[in-house]
Amino acid sequence: RIYKDCVVGSFKNQTFLISIYQVLQEHQHRDSDLFLLDTRMVWASEEGWLEFDITATSNLWVVTPQHNMGLQLSVVTRDGLSINPRAAGLVGRDGPYDKQPFMVAFFKVSEVHVRTTRSATGRRRQQSRNRSTQSQDVSRVSSASDYNSSELKTACRKHELYVSFQDLGWQ
Template identity: 45%
Template sequence: MSFVNLVEHDRDIFYQKPYWKEFRFDLTQIPAGESVTAAEFRIYKMRSITRHANKTLHISIYEIVKEHSNRDSDLFLLDLQDLRAGAEGWLVFDVTAASNHWLVDRKYNLGLRLYVETDDGQSVDPSLAGLLGCRGPRSKQPFMVTFFRATQNPTRVTRAVKQLRKRQPKKMNDLPHPNRLPGIFDDIHVTEGRQVCRRHELYVSFQDLGWLDWVIAPQGYSAYYCEGECAFPLDSCMNATNHAILQSLVHLMKPEAVPKACCAPTKLSATSVLYYDSNNNVILKKHRNMVVKSCGCH
């Protein structure tokens, strides 16, 4: 089920930094008794044309836990992404913890807050970073998607899903160092140390394999390998196939019957090897599918 942005608010650029952008969604349409398995916040990013265009940006999304009249709001970190400022496309953030909290009691629904920072901790105005809000084109306005467990009367539209990333609770006053908010989130599960599906370094030495008596060159090459979690919800950056997305959803409902999707190469390239054949002839041959170029969930 999708929800469009109900209220959007920006921190005035003339106020003291850091800059932020807030979003609020009305979740009263969710049928009573439905069990939400995941929720995503999606926002479109255009290419940044500011002086930060060549930098890496750290985009973080928080739940607004409590508002105060004399100081900044208490926040809980839900998800974050690191990307180049020149990147363009939809960004997907996991906000499951916030949606579950809001469904328990709607008075807790104070919305989401988004921050953008550079590597050196400099705050960036989200609009200048290319993040589109309610003033953007209708087809590129931010929205929220919720996923439910299967019921006898399903009323939902499924979309691409996203990999959960490591969450740490933070308070705004302690940025960028995380500190636990006491009490209110003690029952929320936080995934620690999970390694998502990605490419890892692997150098294959022909000398270690004992092949240098017939391989002339090279003496080895970077082959790489794929390893990591393909857990629900799968991120678009994980190159997941449609089959993997559906398999992950089924695994949520029947983990004992259906395994998770597997992390495997999605693109391979060739490597040329100069070697002696069985007749002692020198051969130069390009061998296909020798180097992992990218990984994904299958």
């Protein structure tokens, strides 16, 4: 959400097109690669909170944080003139605390899939396991520690089971 004050200066009779983009890639000698997330048309006289839907990028950032290159805001007048967001009345992070921009995110656990390691603790499984895979298990445990233990217990996941065909008499 971004707060917009009423414009009283040179743009007071204007209509603004406010667009918010996900930055995909930054370049040294040319403009960044951008992905349009949401657009709003507002009058200069409007005042209040503007809401933009950035669900597409926030879901990506949760699953792969390294893709978070930030957001970019653009304000264009009806005549196609690109202007400073402050001139359009938008309050930035240097504005009053109660009017600074912020992001609200709601995530359903079922929508953001996080893979976790699974292991069986049965003796027969451990005895028959190839010893070379034990070093892989150590690296898996360290990556699982990145997650909250309560999340691991409640996560919907597949479980490994040991079945002995000999015990069942199915040799």
